[in-house]
Amino acid sequence: MINIILVDDHHIVRQGIRTLLEIESDITVVGETDQQEELLFLLDERQTVDAIVMDINMPDTDGITLTKHIKNLYPGIHIIVLSMMDHEKYVSQAFEAGATAYLIKNVSRDELLFAIRFAAQGEPYICAEISFKLLRQAMKVVPSSASANATDLQINNREMEVLALTADGFTNQEIAERLFTSKRTVEGYRQSLIEKTGVRNTAALIKYAYQNGILK
Numbered sequence: 001m002i003n004i005i006l007v008d009d010h011h012i013v014r015q016g017i018r019t020l021l022e023i024e025s026d027i028t029v030v031g032e033t034d035q036q037e038e039l040l041f042l043l044d045e046r047q048t049v050d051a052i053v054m055d056i057n058m059p060d061t062d063g064i065t066l067t068k069h070i071k072n073l074y075p076g077i078h079i080i081v082l083s084m085m086d087h088e089k090y091v092s093q094a095f096e097a098g099a100t101a102y103l104i105k106n107v108s109r110d111e112l113l114f115a116i117r118f119a120a121q122g123e124p125y126i127c128a129e130i131s132f133k134l135l136r137q138a139m140k141v142v143p144s145s146a147s148a149n150a151t152d153l154q155i156n157n158r159e160m161e162v163l164a165l166t167a168d169g170f171t172n173q174e175i176a177e178r179l180f181t182s183k184r185t186v187e188g189y190r191q192s193l194i195e196k197t198g199v200r201n202t203a204a205l206i207k208y209a210y211q212n213g214i215l216k
Contacts, residue, residue, distance in 0.1 A: 002120045003046070006032040007039055007054040007063075008082070013105075017053060017082075020109060027116065036061045043074055050120045051078040056085055056094070064093045071098030078119045082107075086130055088137070101125040110173045110183065124201060131203030132169060135210075153196045155214070162189040167206050167215055 004021060006014045006029060014032045021027045030049065031042040036058065043049060052070065056063035067079045078100040083090065086104045094102050101119040103112060107127050115125045126134070155163070158179070165175045172190070176183045190202065199205045209215040 002027045002050045002116065003030045003048050004028065004116065005030060005039065005042055005046075005049055005052045007034065007052055007058070007066075008032075009034040009055060009057055009059050013055075017112075020112070021116075024113065027113075034059060036066055039066070039070075040073075043070070043077070049074075049077055051080055051100075051116060053080045053082050053116070056081060056083040056090060064090070064097050067094060067099050068097040078122060080116060080119050082112075086133065088130075088134060091126065091130060091134075095124070102130065103127040104129060108171055108173070110171055114172065114187070126201065126203055128166075128169065128171065128202065131201070132206070135203055135207050153214075155193065155196060159189050159193055160214075162186055163193055163205070163209055164215060166190065166202065167209065 004027060006017055008014045008017075011034075014034075018029045018032065021029050030046055033039050033042060037060075039052075054063050054066070058066060063081060063083070067081070070077060070079060079094075079098060080101040080103065081094045081099050082103050082105060084105050091102050100122065101115050101124065103115055104127055107115075107129070111127060115127065118125045161179060162175055165178060170178070172183045172186045176186045179186070190205070194201070194205055197205060197208050199208050206215070
């Protein structure tokens with residue numbers, strides 16, 4: 001079971017996320033707030049909190065500062081930033097402060113759930129929209145210096161289809177529908193690609209594929 005605390009200064013946002021998460025059998029919302037002191041009280045009161053879904057904007061502090069403070073006090077709790085701000089500056093600051101994941105608020109339901117489950121295991125995650133934005137920027141300044149191909153890496157045809165659709169911006173659910181398979185199967189193909197290429201996440205996977213000529 002993944003125990004979650006929601007932190008956002010908009011009650012309707014917290015209510016919407018709570019409603020979305022409550023139907024999931026493996027996720028429980030154990031508290032919500034928009035105040036730093038109340039959050040710290042909730043953390044002190046609860047014996048088990050796995051992750052905090054938190055906005056950057058807070059009425060009495062900011063999510064970056066609060067993330068750093070929480071990680072100092074509770075290093076085992078994973079912070080999932082959910083914000084309207086998609087500038088790389090905030091993404092970088094959040095991860096430097098100790099966040100495990102960074103999402104923007106127009107993220108799909110499926111990606112939010114995937115990110116929560118992924119981050120709750122301590123795995124870093126950046127939502128697809130920001131990943132592709134960072135990738136486009138990186139491709140402008142990083143020349144291709146390595147050479148690899150799908151045959152060398154033993155990437156099969158279905159994995160290539162998943163890779164290409166991922167690069168086109170499709171979510172796991174959308175890819176599953178196009179390939180007439182399950183979302184879990186698509187996630188498995190993507191994880192296999194990450195392991196074969198030796199990268200850390202989806203953004204790095206797409207960057208690697210373009211730089212090495214696997215995708216053109």
